[in-house]
Amino acid sequence: MRLTLGLAALAAAFSSARAAHQGFNYGAFFTDNSPKMQSDFEAEFKAxxxxxxxxxxxFNSARLYTMVQWGTPSHPTTAxxxxxxxxxxxxxxxxxxxxxxxxxxxLAALHSAITTYRDAFTDLVIGISVGSEDLYRSSPTGRAHDASAAAGGATAEEMVRYIGRVREAVRGTALEGVRVGHVDTWGEWVGEGNRAVLEAVDFVGMDAYGYWEGAVENGVGEESGLFERAVGKPVWVTETGFPVSGETVNKAVPSAENARRFWRDVGCGLFGKVDVWWYTLRDAGKGTPVPSFGILxxxxxxxxxxxxxxDGVEEAEGDGDACDAE
Incomplete structure (x- = not known):
């Protein structure tokens, strides 16, 4: 199968008449655990x-993981x-x-942000994600990979309850009509035990990293097949990317060259067609994580x-010398 066919199908299925959002994921703190302040976020957004x-x-959009400013109980994020x-x-x-x-x-931080910043804030909001990979963390697979070591995750029942609390919190505010969804791995979205979460959301936030799929063929050329498996309600690609440095996992070799190939094979098939937040702009501030996914x-x-x-991606797709996957 040609590398980009699966991505083209996804884009065609979920594209809409409006322009799709393009952005990056932004964490609340640096690699050394120090908090990002307003000036830090501004510098990253401008970059x-x-x-x-x-x-x-x-890239004019930002996906946040928390409403709370790092290091505070419930102050709204300076993002x-x-x-x-x-x-x-x-x-x-x-x-x-x-x-x-x-x-x-x-929820307290969300309420405070609405009342403090009013329309200047709410006019910028395109969606609310309740959680991030919480079902994965609480799953047997997540526990086996120690995904729940830092935070315990949440069950489908808990996630449905949290989603309901968010809808209640924004009722009667300028955010009442904004789409509410959840972000998780494609494997959790297709899991039968999590169907209640799928039914509770307005959009599916999908995180997909072939790099971590060490038990299957996960070379750069296999990414589009892994991507194609998560379907359902409107799909927003909330995380995907390929590391520029780090350890090799099965056939996935981190490097700037392979990150570029993944960007062209995957990202270029999504940009402008599907709402996508790439992972990530920069994850090497005040230290470099392993692996590192930052394009800066x-x-x-x-x-x-x-x-x-x-440039030239469409032409390459029609070129007989373009790289194919079986």
């Missing part, structure tokens, strides 16, 4: 908007005033893997570690 060679309309200052649209996130008390703090290195400039343009 994303001015990336050299960016396809289409560029919000940074988004207002840079006109960056937001896919909000409420962390749901740390239990009921922590989730109550997320330790410094924060506008020149990526590899060519991120999509």
């Amino acid at each position: 994303a908007q001015n990336l050299q060679g960016a396809p289409g309309t560029g 919000i005033p940074a988004a207002i200052a840079t006109n960056t649209t937001l896919l909000l996130g409420l962390w749901a893997s740390a239990g009921n008390t922590a989730f109550t703090n997320e 290195g330790e410094g924060l400039g506008t020149k990526p570690l590899f060519d991120i343009s999509c």
Whole structure:
């Protein structure tokens, strides 16, 4: 199968008349666990908007994992005033893997953000994600991979309850009509035991990383087949990417060259057609994680570690020399 066929099918199935959002994922803290402040978020949002060679309309959207400013009980994240200052649209996130008390703090931060920033904030919000990979963390697979070591995850029953609490929290506010969804791995979305979550959401947030699929064929050329398996309600690709450095997993070899190939084989088939938040702009601030997925290195400039343009991708798809997968 040609590498991009699965992605083209996904794009055709879930594209809409409106322009699709393009952005990156933004964590609440740096590699050394220090919090990101408003100036940090602003610098990252501006860098994303001015990336050299960016396809289409560029990257003007941010997916957040939490509403709470890192290091505080329930203060709204400073990513919000940074988004207002840079006109960056937001896919909000409420962390749901740390239990009921922590989730109550997320709701408090959401309420505070609405009342504090009003339309300047709410006009930028394109969706609310209740949790991130919580079903995976609580699954046997997640526990086997120690995914629940830092945070325990949440069951399908808990996630449905959290989703209901978010809908109640935004009722009567400017965010009442915004789509509410959940983000998880494609394997959890297709799991029969999680169908109640699928029925409770307005959109499916899908995280897909062939790099981590060590038990199957996961070379760069296999990514599109892995991607194609998550279907259902409107699909937003909330995380995908390929590491520029780190350890080899099965056939997946981290490098800038392979990250570029994945970007062209996968990203270029999605940008402009499907709402997508790439992982990630920069994950090497104040230290470099292993593996590292950031298309920018330790410094924060506008020149990526590899060519991120999509020039010639359509022509390559029609070229008989284009790389194929079985």
